[in-house]
Amino acid sequence: MSATAPTTLTLRRPDDWHLHLRDGNMLKAVAGETARDFARAIVMPNLVPPVVRGEQAAAYAARIRAALPEGAAFTPLMTLYLTEETDPADLRAAAEANIVQAVKLYPAGATTNSASGVRDFAKVRKVLETMAEIGLPLCVHGEVTDPEVDIFDREAVFIDTILDPLRRDLPELKVVLEHITTRDAVEYVRAGDDNLGATITVQHLIINRNHILVGGIKPHYYCLPVAKREEHRVAVRAAAVSGEKRFFFGSDSAPHLDPAKESACGCAGCFSSTIALAAVTEVFEQDGALDRLEAFMSLNGPAFYGLPANEERITLVKGEAQAHPGKIATPDGMLTIFDPGFPLHWRVEG
Template sequence: MDRLTLRRPDDWHLHLRDDAMMRAVLPETTRNFARAIVMPNLVPPVVTARDAAEYRDRILAAKPTGSKFRPLMTLYLTEETDVRDLRAAADIGLITAVKLYPAGATTNSASGVRDFSKVRRVLENMAQIGLPLLVHGEVTDPEIDIFDREATFITRVLDPIRRDIPGLRVVMEHVTTRDAVDYVREGGADIAATITTHHLVINRNHILAGGIRPHYYCLPVAKREEHRHALVKAATSGDASFFLGTDSAPHLDTAKLQPCGCAGCFTATNTLSILAEVFEAAGALDRLEAFASLNGPAFYRLPPNEDRIVMEKGAPVAYPSSIATEEGPVTVFDPGMPLHWRVAE
């Protein structure tokens, strides 16, 4: 097979940042994706309906001329989130989901939740109206090894919440472990998971073996090879519980290449080419459309896109090594393999 037609995909987990950075990286997503769930961890974060509306308008103003891209907005859950404001934003279709960051778990998460009892009423209201909760699934207890924090989050936090608030619809974002894959697969209709492009390709050796490679450093951090295999198996299985959320996270190179560098891989530019390689290697090109274009809309109760894209296989694609911004370059994720699939112009 050297030609593949797909419904235009969506990205169910995307960081656009704001201002100059957002203007620079947004075209990398709008080129191929119809919609994206936009993360709210700005500084300050997007915590109210007004914040979400203003951020949406900035995104729409920055998108390329003629683009039909639609940002799907989220609110950042805090211990002070106003239930009435949240429900009003959901009622008018302003927001598509709410994001839970355990405080200190990742980039710009300082305003996240520490005491989960303080957000119970919000979560109960979300269950009533069917508004999805998107979770960064890691505990922040410094005594828990960083490679164990996702599995521990499931047992300590996520499973108790789901038992206490039945009907709460949850997306466990950017899963990185076999533990999370198994939990989601067995969790019923109210839970799903996004899988990133980079976690399908790299394991922790790519970050650490032979020298530290900061552009592969992300949170949740990549795990052992056995976990990467579990992610590939889940993504390529056709199981509707799993769908694409790139977690494409732009950082200036000057912020990545520091003694304490930022976490995140910028994959918006070459995601679809990488996915086609992964799915082809797994003998599952016929299931790429489900993962990238169908399963996400089904969980979010949205129609799939009617528009199509065509992917073609040929000589290796020469993607740029970085994207220029007003403040410096953002390195594009290097999958470490030739990419023969491209979206046809």
């Protein structure tokens, strides 16, 4: 790739290492939005009820494949929802059968559909030991839920009080600190070993907390972890465009119907799948880092998960700014697509 303002880029087809697809009508509405540009995605298990057993993960994967547009070449990489009742034997069997590629840790109450999450980490010790033994990664929503901790501090406190002690206790456990939002998280991941990685979302590359709050509340910018001060956004963005192997793309694209977002108690989540690749490419171009886009989008994630990078190549073409697509219609109502706030010039050729 040229370092001097290219108008085309060819890279391995990217993956999304943190994705919410939901179920039912919503799944059918959004699955194709990811499959259009991405070859694989780590699919989150926080359905109602959550995906806690291997047989449930296999059934959910079948529903995802059935919801894809005809001819779509997309592989869902399934996860199990970690609870205090998770059976280590079932988890091991699901991993050995290649049904699941990771386990998701939600501290109870941390985000959407996380009520079944972990409160007492001693109760999941055997599960974590099994995961460390077989090399199955733990994907972590890194926020404490203590109401005494300010929402803007919950990621940093989680790292200090939960994540770091856990990693010291089980250093062989592979951990992905998902959707990082702070300089604290960037510095912690950089100081770690090769068993620690981090995903970065579209929105946390682009918005800070002012985008949510200044001039009126913008519900479609509200997600968890919530966007932080500008200094943190700058640090997260610098990590993404660095090309460093421990940072890779995970959209955390999280669809909610408009009434659920635009309400007195709006849901957390930004739906970004439709514009994710174009928006991230724009960010890397703005930062003079297009030569490192493939590492972030296509190489670092597979390497961390011990999977081969995709052999298929895609070509991105820069042209006139595209109109933002706005919304997606579902059988149950409208779904707003994340707006990066700047024009998008890049599209996949063909």
